[in-house]
């Protein structure tokens with residue numbers, strides 16, 4: 451095994467953990483720094499596209515072992531409840547982040563990952579070496595740093611990344627419920643100012659997760675009030691909420707979710723997952739992209755450390771190129787779709803068109819997804 455601090459991964463969500471497992475499988479020592487303990491619930495729709503399956507299996511991760519649900523159908527409704535149904539071209543599976551991230555953490559640990567539970571405060575690069583400062587552990591050095599610290603971190607502020615300077619209007623709410631909902635369906639229900647994903651995860655739990663703009667949210671006293679006054683206007687959503695029982699004491703919330711352009715390489719750090727770019731959640735593809743970017747990053751890092759890539763500059767250039775080739779157009783299409791779906795005036799005619807020509811919808815879905823990752 452190569453030296454422990456050749457590679458430091460900052461952040462142990464899906465991207466950081468899968469990247470670590472890949473590198474460990476190839477014989478490299480990995481230190482992963484994650485600020486939170488496992489397991490933790492996360493704000494996420496928890497529907498994963500099957501494009502991630504072959505690669506997860508290569509990593510020796512089989513979601514069916516975790517009792518994931520098999521999802522094959524999609525239902526989309528407008529804010530007034532008008533609905534279109536379709537088969538998903540690739541399909542996917544439902545699994546909570548609580549279970550999946552914990553499983554990946556255990557796997558990485560078994561494979562020899564050096565886990566540090568700590569917050570990274572800064573990452574500096576000088577004389578071809580990274581210096582990482584953490585809150586409790588102190589200073590660490592590394593040859594390669596992989597940034598997997600998610601959609602928004604205090605580190606982005608510290609690194610003075612462009613996207614963090616802009617205010618973002620988006621917030622998201624998620625909770626698990628018990629109730630009646632088909633196992634094989636993911637539903638995307640619109641409401642004024644946002645949209646809500648509903649699907650089953652393991653243990654027969656229903657995950658309900660919505661994204662909304664802060665402007666429409668702030669006029670209501672609390673989440674329950676907001677849901678009743680705004681989400682319930684869509685009869686489909688009213689029915690879902692009225693027929694299920696919350697399993698969390700309080701829903702989880704996150705704010706300031708940014709869909710601004712980010713950089714796949716910044717200050718020589720190779721960024722993976724949401725740290726490199728966040729796709730609009732309506733595409734249901736952020737997790738598969740996080741896993742895929744981790745794979746690309748791991749493969750190139752291995753080539754670099756084995757001297758098959760001649761310099762850091764070449765490594766960074768190759769990573770940027772592959773990242774853009776795989777994800778840039780998906781992000782742009784996600785942005786476009788999000789703009790249309792949230793405006794009833796634009797979405798209503800599109801929905802009518804899709805009802806008339808149902809073969810168009812699977813083609814749109816394919817544009818936001820990639821091929822199976824192998």
Ligand SMILES: Cc1cc2nc3c(=O)[nH]c(=O)nc-3n(C[C@H](O)[C@H](O)[C@H](O)COP(=O)(O)OP(=O)(O)OC[C@H]3O[C@@H](n4cnc5c(N)ncnc54)[C@H](O)[C@@H]3O)c2cc1C
Nearest residue numbers: 461463464465485495496497570599600622723724736737
């Ligand atoms: C509302 C919403 C719904 C979504 N629904 C879906 C869906 O249904 N399907 C789908 O595929 N995708 C969905 N996504 C996208 C998906 O959640 C993300 O793409 C995915 O979580 C990315 O994983 P990640 O590893 O990049 O980030 P994360 O899972 O966020 O991991 C980042 C980790 O870094 C840690 N960290 C941060 N800062 C530091 C620090 N300074 N020091 C140490 N550790 C740190 C955090 O604690 C965290 O564990 C959704 C996103 C949103 C916002």
